[in-house]
Amino acid sequence: QVRLVESGGGLVRPGDSLTLSCKAYGITFDQYALTWYRQAPDKARQYVATIGRTGSHSSVDDAVEGRFGVSRDNAKDTFYLHMNHLKPDDTGVYMCYAGGNGENYWGQGTRVTVAS
Numbered sequence: 001q002v003r004l005v006e007s008g009g010g011l012v013r014p015g016d017s018l019t020l021s022c023k024a025y026g027i028t029f030d031q032y033a034l035t036w037y038r039q040a041p042d043k044a045r046q047y048v049a050t051i052g053r054t055g056s057h058s059s060v061d062d063a064v065e066g067r068f069g070v071s072r073d074n075a076k077d078t079f080y081l082h083m084n085h086l087k088p089d090d091t092g093v094y095m096c097y098a099g100g101n102g103e104n105y106w107g108q109g110t111r112v113t114v115a116s
Helices: none
Strands: 003-007 010-012 018-025 033-039 045-051 058-060 068-073 078-083 092-100 103-106 110-114
Touching (some): 018 110
Antiparallel strands (some): 018 078
């Protein structure tokens, strides 16, 4: 059974850092590009960052440029979202997505709340 399981969310203060993880089960991990999305309360889902199959190419949305980074460890079937200088606008549910081989999968999400 294919599953993507996010972890690492929580309540943090503005300016703090947090790293989210997404572990994949049931897929050939290195065949998939991986993406993080987020959804703030009462807002549409928003693209955050993506990384290619080997990890050599990645990009982030302009809204988090310079603060967020993405990485993957193919040996652990896990990829990460490194978040620095967090702002209240970064609050939301963060979800991972795996796409490749004509297939796509979503995780359930992990909640991040940035508040003082």
